[in-house]
Amino acid sequence: MTRIQVVRSALGGRGGSLGDSPPPAPAQEGPTRFRVGAVVVAGVVVAGVVLAGLVVAGLSLGTPVVAPHRLAAVLGEPGSLEYVVVWELRAPRLVIALLGGAAIGTAGLLLQESLRNPLAVPELIGVSSGAALAVAVCVVWALPVPGGLYPLAGLGGAAVGGALTLAAARAGRSAQSVLLIGVAVSTAIQALLLAVLASADRLQYDLLFRYLVGSLSGVVWEQVGQTVPWFVVAVPLVVACVPALGLLRLGDEAAAALGGKVGRARLGVLAVAALLAGAVVGPCGPIAWVGFVAPLLARRLRPRGEARDWLPWTAVVGAALTAAADLAARVALAPVETPLGAWTALAAVLAGAVLLRGRAA
Numbered sequence: 001m002t003r004i005q006v007v008r009s010a011l012g013g014r015g016g017s018l019g020d021s022p023p024p025a026p027a028q029e030g031p032t033r034f035r036v037g038a039v040v041v042a043g044v045v046v047a048g049v050v051l052a053g054l055v056v057a058g059l060s061l062g063t064p065v066v067a068p069h070r071l072a073a074v075l076g077e078p079g080s081l082e083y084v085v086v087w088e089l090r091a092p093r094l095v096i097a098l099l100g101g102a103a104i105g106t107a108g109l110l111l112q113e114s115l116r117n118p119l120a121v122p123e124l125i126g127v128s129s130g131a132a133l134a135v136a137v138c139v140v141w142a143l144p145v146p147g148g149l150y151p152l153a154g155l156g157g158a159a160v161g162g163a164l165t166l167a168a169a170r171a172g173r174s175a176q177s178v179l180l181i182g183v184a185v186s187t188a189i190q191a192l193l194l195a196v197l198a199s200a201d202r203l204q205y206d207l208l209f210r211y212l213v214g215s216l217s218g219v220v221w222e223q224v225g226q227t228v229p230w231f232v233v234a235v236p237l238v239v240a241c242v243p244a245l246g247l248l249r250l251g252d253e254a255a256a257a258l259g260g261k262v263g264r265a266r267l268g269v270l271a272v273a274a275l276l277a278g279a280v281v282g283p284c285g286p287i288a289w290v291g292f293v294a295p296l297l298a299r300r301l302r303p304r305g306e307a308r309d310w311l312p313w314t315a316v317v318g319a320a321l322t323a324a325a326d327l328a329a330r331v332a333l334a335p336v337e338t339p340l341g342a343w344t345a346l347a348a349v350l351a352g353a354v355l356l357r358g359r360a361a
Contacts, residue, residue, distance in 0.1 A: 021356060043301060047316045054323040058094040059086050061281070061331050088263035092224045093216040097326045098319040101282040101290055105318020106311060107276040108291025109298065113245045113307050114269040115179050121291045122277035125182040125270060128286035130161020131278065132212050135285075136193055139208055140200045150211075151337060152226065155282030161179055161189055162274030166267055176264060211285040214325050214341030223283040228277035237272045238311065244269055245307040286342050287322060289348035294318035321347055 060066050066074055066082055068200060074082045087297025111120040122128060138145045145153055165185045169178045197205065208219065242342060244265040247255045255262050280287060298313035299305070325343035 004332050007260065021226070024109065024149075028151055031128055031357065043068065043313075047313075047320075049321075050320055051316070054108070054320060058097070058323060058327055059090050061327065062090065063334060088220065092221045093219040093326065094203055094323065095224050096216055096219050096227065096280075096283060097323040099228070100284060100287060101294075101320070101322025102315035102320040103231060103276040103280050103318070104287050104290045104322070105298075106295030107273040107315045108318075109307065109310055109314045110238070110241060110245070110269050110273040110276075111291070111297040114248050114266050114273075115176075116249070116251075117179055118296065120182075121289075122273060123286060123288060123291070124179065124186055125274055125277070125307070126161035126165040126185040126189055127274050127277040128160045128161075128288075129186045129193060129282050130164075131155065131158040131281035132195065132286060133157055133189055133193045135163070135211055136196045136200075139204050140196050152282065154285070155230075156159055158274070158278030158281045162271070162278060163186070164189075166270055166274070169267060169270060178270070189228050210339060213339040214285045214287045214338075214344065215329075215338055215339055216284045227279055227283055230275065234279065235336075237275070239329050241269050242308045242311070243270055249307070286341065287344055289344045290321055293344075293348045293351045294321060297351060300355065338352070 015244050045225065056068050056071070060068050062085070064082065064085065066086055071086065074080065074086055077083050078087075107122045108120075111125065112118050114120075131154035134153045135150050137143065138150060140269065165182050168181045168185055181257055197208065200208065231322065247258070247260045247265055248262065248269070250258070255265075257334060277291070294317040296315045297317045298310040301313050301317075302309045321342075326340050328343045329338045329340045332343075
C-alpha cells in the first residue's frame with residue numbers, strides 16, 4: 001500500500017481526492033430562489049391590484065356614487081358637483097389614508113424591531129396623546145388658533161410628546177425599560193388630556209370626540225400639502241434606520257460587544273418613528289392599531305425575512321388597511337359617518353384572531 005493510499009484510508013476517503021469525503025449533493029439554490037422570486041412578484045401584483053381597487057372604490061363610492069368608468073370624465077369637469085365631491089372631498093382624504101396608514105405601519109415596525117417587542121406601538125411613545133392634548137387645549141381653552149391650523153397644533157403636540165419620551169428614554173438601559181418609560185409618558189399626557197376634557201362643554205366634547213378616535217372627515221388639499229413634506233423627509237430617515245434595526249435585533253449585549261452604540265441607535269429609531277406618527281396624528285388624530293397589525297401581517301407574508309424585507313410590506317398593508325377602514329367609515333352606515341378608529345380596531349381584532357388561530361393550528 002502506497003503512502004497516499006494509507007492517508008486516504010485514515011481520512012475515510014473512498015477513492016476521491018486526497019482527504020476528501022464524498023462530495024455533498026449540490027444545494028438546490030436555483031429552484032429555491034426562483035420560488036422566492038415568484039412569490040415576491042405575485043405579492044407585488046396582488047398588492048398593486050388591491051391598492052388600485054381601494055383607490056377606485058374610495059373615489060367612486062359615497063353620496064353621490066360615481067361609476068368608475070366616469071371618473072376620468074368627472075375630473076375633466078371642474079365646474080360640476082361630482083368634480084367637487086371626487087376631487088375636493090374624497091381625493092385628499094384618500095391620499096392621507098394611504099400615506100398615513102403606510103407611515104403608522106412603518107412606525108410600528110420600527111418600534112417593534114428596535115424594542116424587540118411585538119406590542120410596541122406608536123400610541124406608547126407619547127406622540128398620539130401629545131397631539132390629542134394639543135388639539136384639546138386649543139378647543140377647550142378657546143385659544144386664538146384658527147380651525148384650519150389644528151392639524152399643525154396636533155403635529156406640534158406630537159413633537160413635544162415624542163421629545164419628552166426620547167428625553168426620558170435616555171435613562172433606559174434596556175429595550176424593556178425604554179418601552180415602560182414610553183408607557184409612563186403616554187399615561188401622564190393622557191391624564192392631562194382627561195383633565196382638559198373634564199372642563200369641556202357638550203359642543204366642544206362632540207367636536208373633539210371624532211378627532212380623538214381618529215377621523216379623516218374634513219381633510220382637504222391644504223392639509224395634504226402640510227403633511228406630505230414630513231413624509232418626504234421621513235423616507236430617507238427610515239432607510240437609514242435599517243442598519244440600526246439589524247444591530248438592535250442582535251440584542252443589547254451582542255450589539256455592544258460588536259462595538260455598536262445601542263442607546264444612540266435606539267433613540268434614533270424612536271425619533272424617526274415619532275416623526276412618522278406625528279405627521280399622521282396632526283391632521284386626522286390617532287389611528288389606533290394600524291401600527292400593531294401591519295407589521296404582524298407583513299411578517300406573515302415574509303416569515304423568513306428581516307426588517308428591510310418587512311418595511312415595504314408593512315407600508316403597503318398599513319396603507320391598504322387604513323384606506324379600507326376609511327371607506328367603511330364613510331359608506332357602511334351612510335349617511336352617518338362612523339369614526340375611522342372604530343374600523344381599524346375591528347380590523348385589528350379580526351386579524352389578531354386569525355393570526356392566533358393560525359399559530360394554534
